[in-house]
Amino acid sequence: MEPPAQLLVYSGLFASTRSLDVPLKILFTLLSFLILFLAAAWHISRKSYNRAPRGHNFSVSRVSDLFRLDLRDLLVSVGTSGNPVAFSGQLGRHNVLVVNDWKLINVYEQVENLDYFYSSAPKLLRRNWYGLLMSDSTLSNRTELRTVLLHAFDTLPNHTYSSIGSFGVFLSGLGKHLLDDQVIRAPHDLDRWLWVLVAEFLFFNSPAFADKYVNSSSLHNLQPKSQFISQLALVITCLECYHIEGDTKTICAERFNEHFPTPNELLSGLDHLFVPLIQHATEQYVLHISAPKMDGKPLGETSGTFLDQLIKAHHHLDSEGEYVKFLKTAHLVHSLAEVCLILRNSLSQHLWVLFAVLAQRPQWQIRILHDVVDAFHGKFQRSYSKSLLLHQTHCIVWTKALVSEAMRFCSPGWPFACIRQAVRDGQLNNYDFAEGELVIFNQPAYLSDPELWARKSRDETPSADYGDGSGDPSSRLPFDPARFIGTGAAADRTTQLCLPVHWARFLLIGYTVCIPNEVVHRLLTAILLNFFAAGWRVKLDSQDEDVQTSSDLPVWLTSTLPSVRLFVSTQ
Missing domain, CATH: 1.10.630 (Cytochrome p450)
Structure with missing residues (x-):
């Protein structure tokens, strides 16, 4: 007489007595793949943005600071003696691309992507505004x-x-x-x-x-x-x-x-x-x-x-x-x-x-x-x-x-007409900027460029008067x-x-x-x-x-x- 057939019981992953090693290994593997995927995506994304070199000490907390003469002097010094084309900086929480070259400014200031002026006004006001300066991109x-x-x-x-x-x-x-x-x-x-x-x-x-x-x-x-x-x-x-x-x-x-x-x-x-x-x-x-x-x-x-x-x-x-x-x-x-x-x-x-x-x-x-x-x-x-x-x-x-x-x-256009907010990703002279970032046209640097404004009739630097001192x-x-x-x-x-x-x-x-x-x-x-x-x-x-x-x-x-x-x- 043959013995009765034995039932094979498979405890599997969900058995009450299973080991924790297997699910943890699976979870760890999935997380590893996810992290690697995100790291690769971030690396590829970072690699695709060709940022302008960082400007020296250009980090401004508020738009009102741009009205100060000493900050304009900083823009002039960086724009005329540093990178002749553009540099990166920070304005509040926004990344900024500052454009120094006046020929580039003439070309890009009327580009549709940069035809929107930055305003610190709340969204409620900008959404209901019908003027050129303070309206958002929906106008x-x-x-x-x-x-x-x-x-x-x-x-x-x-x-x-x-x-x-x-x-x-x-x-x-x-x-x-x-x-x-x-x-x-x-x-x-x-x-x-x-x-x-x-x-x-x-x-x-x-x-x-x-x-x-x-x-x-x-x-x-x-x-x-x-x-x-x-x-x-x-x-x-x-x-x-x-x-x-x-x-x-x-x-x-x-x-x-x-x-x-x-x-x-x-x-x-x-x-x-x-x-x-x-x-x-x-x-x-x-x-x-x-x-x-x-x-x-x-x-x-x-x-x-x-x-x-x-x-x-x-x-x-x-x-x-x-x-x-x-x-x-x-x-x-x-x-x-x-x-x-x-x-x-x-x-x-x-x-x-x-x-x-x-x-x-x-x-x-x-x-x-x-x-x-x-x-x-x-x-x-x-x-x-x-x-x-x-x-x-x-x-x-x-x-x-x-x-x-x-x-x-x-x-005369500073700073009202010189701070633009990009509606979408774009490129300016091979330098990239992302949607929502700011582009500042450095008008003070153009208007103080010694190559454009040098005078031959008299030497300004040694003979000029320093005013009241x-x-x-x-x-x-x-x-x-x-x-x-x-x-x-x-x-x-x-x-x-x-x-x-x-x-x-x-x-x-x-x-x-x-x-x-x-x-x-x-x-x-x-x-x-x-x-x-x-x-x-x-x-x-x-x-x-x-x-x-x-x-x-x-x-x-x-x-x-x-x-x-x-x-x-x-x-």
Whole structure:
């Protein structure tokens, strides 16, 4: 009799008595393969990014640091003496590719992938923003919007600049409530006047707003000018804090006595300020084109405000078949806010540099007075508005050279137009950058490149004056308006402006976000002429009345500008 069959029992991996060695080995093997796979992927990915060499000490915590003169000096020194093309750095939590070569900047600043400006503003604000500077990559029709804005600036009448420049007279006239003793010592004093000037340029430089109060029936919801300008300054300052600082609760809130607005409150505040003005400008344009005509031209005075010109540009481009039907009120409101923000900041920076230089060179102030005589009482009197044009190189030569040198020193597009955020991975001169990383166009390095700006008429370095001696000398080139006059020419007998080709292109074609550089140049020229024509003078705050500096050498500005005092001369 055969024995019964034996049942073979397989305990397997899941038996209660199995050893732990087998599952651990399997788990370890899987983890090893996973780690090796991730390491290989990381190595391949790292190998595919050809990063620019690391810049020396370029690690910036906030965008606001880029406004400091000493940091610009660092960018100049690294950009002109280090890698001539580009280097890597850090801005906050973002990797940064800093581009030094000005030819590369000209090529890549209009590339679609880099046509988005970096902003520290919260996502909620950027997602609901319809301007070029602070919007995110979801904003469509960016090129068309820029076309409308640039067209509005390009078609501004010449008398706009001369009338805005004459507003300097009102510091001792209509605007005397700003200054009790007709003396400007602190930047805050000049800043209050600049808000008035920017508001006039954008909104009020027209016959409809000739009165101090707005009396138009279509603007019954608009407050008086003074109240409007106060609100404008508050709202745009909040917008600047959002754009530059981002985390406004801890940094910017202390600057305001009242509650700092949320993004939604800021948007509604801008609508409350600008929408009535936009509606009024649209109504006035419709009335203007429908008014009776004489000799084929509409009757009535021509407005010189940017807002009116913006409305005209929109309708003109529409009639020419350009695609502008996307434009709505939000685009106009937010674009006007950005223009106000950039223009006020740019004018403030340039004017304080100009005043700091002129305070140390009284001889240069005398040359401006010579231009004043020619512009208002001499050979350019009849064509004063046209003489402000940059291509009029035989008119107001010294003042234009002075303003050109101030724009070279200050870098008009810095930093607003120079910080771009990549929408997708890309490459710039064989250097790679990833999506979301920043590309900074090092405009200060280009504007201080000794190879582009070297002068042969005199040796700047050993003979230049170091100003009042405070602070450390800047690593940039010295402040020398004579570089735009020509070699061997005596400044007192200047007859023609000399503009390098690359600089003429920068001024005549270049722009900051949407503001042409020539607009800033013409405004500064008109402001300086009218300032000195109105009797204003400038000197160092610590300087006695009878002290006169006869030096005509270039000025080495320090990282800390000297304190100056503007006063009305009695002579």
